[in-house]
Amino acid sequence: MTLLSVENLSVTLNTMGGPARAVRDMTFTLERGETLGLVGESGCGKSMTALALMGLLPETARASGAVRLEGENLLEYSEAAMCRVRGNRIAMVFQEPMTSLNPLHTVGHQIGEALSLHRKLGRGEAQKEALRLLEVVGIPDAGKRLGNYPHQLSGGQRQRVMIAMALSCGPDLLIADEPTTALDVTIQKQILDLIRNLVNDLGMAMILISHDLGVIAQSVDRVHVMYGGGTVESGPTAAIFEHLSHPYTQGLFAAMPKLGQRAKRKDGAKRQRLNTIPGVVPELADLPAGCTFAERCGLVTDECRAAPPPLTSVAPPAGNASSGNASAGIAPARIVEDHFAACVHLDEARARLNSA
Amino acid sequence: MTQPGANGGGETLVEVFDLHKHYTLPKESLFRAAPRVFALNGVSFSIKTGRSFGVVGESGCGKSTLARAVMGLETPTSGRVLFREHDINAIGREELRQLRRNFQMVFQDPFGSLDPRQKVGRIIGEPMDALERVSSDERQGRVVEALEAVGLKAIDMDKYPHEFSGGQRQRIAIARALITRPALIVADEPVSALDVSVQAQVLNLLQDLQDEFNVTYMLISHDLAVVEYVCDEVAVMSEGKIVEHGPTEQIFSDPQHEYTRTLLDAVPQVAPPR
Amino acid sequence: MGANLTFVQRCIRHRSFVAGGILSGALVGIALLSVVWTPHNPIKMNIRGRFADPTWNHLLGTDQFGRDILSIIMSGAQNSITVGVVAVGIGLFFGVSLGLLASARRGWWEEIIMRMSDFMFAFPAILLAIMLVATIGPGAVNAIVAIGIFSIPVFARLTRGAANAVWAREFVLAARAAGKGRFRITVEHILPNIVSVLVVQTTIQFALAILAEAALSYLGIGSQPPTPSWGRMLSEAQTMIFLNPWLAVYPGLAIAMSVLGLNLLGDGLRDVIDPRLARER
């Protein structure tokens, strides 16, 4: 059975400026051992999606659609039932390791808490297990660290503790919301490697949320690029980065300065300008009726503004595969079946990219 | 203003000699000496007019302290900072104030670096007001000029910072730095709080301004890609020291120091589309 | 609290602000009115007409000397307001100056000023007020000064805390980078950014001053006869509590309503002046 199946998940926030649709019709599935990345800029709805899965939305928020964990819709669960899911079957790692741990409790106590809650372990057993977990996440001198308070640890170590805590009950699904954004690159690499290896070893599923295309590209099997609360492009990571299809994904990629580009410039050539996406992210409270990216898109037509574009396969129907791709200049073999983008001008967008 | 050389690199604008900065932490124990932090531990470099000098390093490596020391906002424990051959820590307070028109700063946080109680016109005019008496007409004219240079409109003068997005606020901060037509702008993590699409707009703006006004940048960042993109020269800092220093191409394509290599290796990369 | 609402709109929508505003407005209005008009002369005694029940002539009746209670209470408002204004004025002026100084100079200045205010906090406020009043002698002015001195450390501490937070902001660093000195930064950046905090605390201190003055007058070391004072009315009423309990009700109600009004106003102001501040609370 499919581990997680999210169907038309929408989250509406009651803000001062009126209802804001923070998440719009997110749909995806996830199997054990699979990793999914949600990538997008601030306010695109990626964190709200995570909180909706956890049932930890702010009080002013309403979720609709379905979040099915092995067939059971979590949105219909009572608060008490949800408490048995959280930390047990779905666990989460947050962005700020400095503030996400209770300053007044020892590390061991905080890791053991979920164990005694869900596994009904006694104090001694919970501590023994906590010690093992600290070793699993690679904290040196774990026995001593068990009795430490968070302020005695570095940022990277705290994030390891957070991961140990999330893993404590052997969850089926791990949600990591910007787990390395607050960390230095060298620490980021260690933490990402750790998470990747643990997910592999333990065979759980993972949703990794990040604003950083690089982090996403190196860490997950499949990606949803989010904009204005919804998915604008989704597919296997390799396919997406190989065939950036949605104008927003293309714009995001082009706007990112990439390491090693300077050496490729011709000597004496004037600095290349970065491509930019004009305009700003729209307010969630008054999103346009049609494509949320329309106002910043170079390819916009009236059609875009009329209705939200559906997610359509980037791979054209089998019948006209050759003719459809000839103009875009993409070898048909590379097109993957489950690569989708929500754009009515997909062909133009891809053609534009290839001609550039 | 000094005339730059033909290829944009001329005389030396800033020179830093063996800069040290130690902080004393609160005592942890009654009987042991208070611990000290060596934020800067012997840093030397120089920046030439019209060039972009980048400083990269991880948090706590001393790069922000260095930026503030160059700006004369932090008195070094030892060492010298020379701006056009004036030692900014040795000259008098008034002289330093007059010298300040030549170097301005752009900060990281586009929400914290603008006084929420002041209108944009006043914020941008501040460095000018602090240094000289100008007629209100001239003041107005120069504020508008600065606003337009960063792609904002004259009417934005009468708005408050909270009416702008993060990217626009960073433009306002840059306009403030431009108002005295400085030779040097020290930018401490100017884009790290911005989303990628907005970051690109600001980076392009910095580049355009350099072409237009021949301004020299000292750019502090933890983001290697940003530094590589903007800077002609890079210094890599670790634990209060510059461990490697040289032309950008060389540092990024052929790093010599172990730490630089570790840093470069750690950056997650996206394979460019084929 | 929509950010788009104007200041006035936010005020009108805020219930406790409106209630506090009405009560405080009434306090000031009555005090002003009593300067030019009261139903009767609040000082004039009429032994034959003492302990009169409420009538149209004496809406709240008369006291043990036959004085009109409503008139005394109205005049008592003057006393409370004077005490509040002067005492809070003293506290505000010295406290804010010291707080700003501590925050601008840091180091030893800050250490000394803060230790002093810590010390003042450790001392029971009314106790030292009693001592001061006892030293200089009882009287309204001394009570006011004593109360004023006690709000100095409150304002000093608050100002220093709020100002330190502002000094840590990047826009102050930007002002320093622009070449502005500590004094100009304090005037142009620090003060405007802490005004809202100070305004809120001022209304609360005002309420505390009214309470403290009432307590001192009740103990007989505040304002002296014949100046009408709510606190002293209560101490006089207590001696006749079995005879005429209502005498102990009106002045207390007047104090409570004034203080309630100011407290509500303070709470309301906190939300209204600075919507961001309200969210942080």
Added chain:
Amino acid sequence: MSLFLVKRFITFLATLFGATILTFLALEILPGDPALVILGVDAPDSAVEALRLEMGLDRPAIERYFDWISGLLQGRFGTSYTYSVSVLELLEARLGITIPLALMAMVLSVVMALSLGLYAASQHNKRGDVTVMGVSQLGISVPNFWLALLLILLFAVHLRWFSAGGFPGWENGVWPAFKALILPSIALATVQGAILARFTRSAILETMREDYVRTARAKGLTRRATLWKHVLRNALIPVVTIMGLQFANLLAGTIVVENVFALPGVGRLILQSISQRDVVVVRDLVVLLAAMVVIVNFFVDLLYAVIDPRLKAHDI
């Protein structure tokens, strides 16, 4: 023992020392010659002079200050001019009223504040919260001596459950004495409790917004469990500070409330001594009260070190 506590202990001593100096100076400039006050204005100059000598008033102030302090340190209190007995003797019976009164009021206000604050925070923005906040707003606005009068009106004048004042003394049975302190302690505790309740509520609400509370919820803890296990202890840190500061107000409040209820406690003694210019009693009592406040605040600091591991981090 941590550096934090050492620092606090030094501050503690310094504050006590400052209190003695302030008190001494204030009373030094007190108008009126104590000798004259005791003997009356009509007394012959020679008698006044003799008494001044006897009391040591002719010696320099600094000498008298050190005499006083060294006396206090050895547990020797001065002798009252008006009562002609040692201050210690005066205190004995009176502390038996003031200390139980203050403790009762403190316990009452803390119990009231914590339960109401917790309840209001858990009902945030619901009816219970609004009611508690409204009532506490009213509680803050009522002067404690007026509340005392109202309590007398209701329970003594109207219902006749309690007497309107006075104190039977502990020797005549614990219950009557305790009963005499009930109304005064309610009057004292209500205002303090209302302030503390509001503060507790906002401290809890603030803590509930912390990231680690979200972490706890993500572990599967219920809202209630999170509140008890993670929020409360963190929220207590600021609440405890305020509690310590409030103890000063509570003691000051006893001066007023003892007067309302005609309780022969320390507060009443102070007021009487001031009006009688009995300098020796006043200064000893003021220092005593200040010492009590400072000691309580020092214990608050000790409590901090227990609650917050960040403060015990560094050993000496």
